Amino acid sequence: MNWSLSDLMKHKEPLHFTESLDLKADLVSRMAEILDVKDIQVDGYAIKDRGAVLISAQVTGRIVVPSSRSLQPVDLKLDFTINEYYVAQGTSLERFDATDTVLSVEDDQIDFSKAVADNIILQIPMQIFSPEEINGEVPMPTGEGWQVISEQDEQEAQTKQVDPRLAKLKDLLHSENNESE
Known part of the structure; x- marks a missing residue:
């Protein structure tokens, strides 16, 4: 044109x-x-x-x-x-x-x-x-030693994963509660 x-x-x-x-x-x-x-x-x-x-x-x-x-x-x-x-x-x-x-x-x-x-x-x-x-009907690509994950899966993994420093504090609080009883 x-x-x-x-x-x-x-x-x-x-x-x-x-x-x-x-x-x-x-x-x-x-x-x-x-x-x-x-x-x-x-x-x-x-x-x-x-x-x-x-x-x-x-x-x-x-x-x-x-x-x-x-x-x-x-x-x-x-x-x-x-x-x-x-x-x-x-x-x-x-x-x-x-x-x-x-x-x-x-x-x-x-x-x-x-x-x-x-x-x-x-x-x-x-x-x-x-x-x-x-729609999630196709699996995410994967390979040797790697995989693609969705943002939602990443967020769920982060909420389930506990920071090791916080885990020690949790154990400390748990032991203090047991001692006070």
Whole structure:
């Protein structure tokens, strides 16, 4: 999806677009953790606003990435919105809010496919688990001399484990109670 910024600025009415994108090669080359990309659909509008072009689009699709725990493929659903302003290079940005995403356009060309790919990468969570791993249906990984335990198991182990210094105090209190009787 490539557009000319000057052409979009000439439009009096919003430009509606609906596209299916094949971003697999681009995304896999940029991020090796992405195993597959499926059904990327973009539906949105390009609107002239504040001397710039606002592109607002809804992106849906699926990506496959490895689980953080088991490295098994996990299918992640994508459904997010992109709102980005595009301005000519050298334009003053004072008229935009600090929270607005404003991108400077070089050579009068907007490559919105690249913006979609960038935003897909931003949607990938730091930790990814399969539904089975989340529900505890899959055992935690183990190896020779190590094992992965959940935070809950760690907390339970810490509450059961008695600090040796406190154990000596407990014995001391117990012996004092026996002497006083």
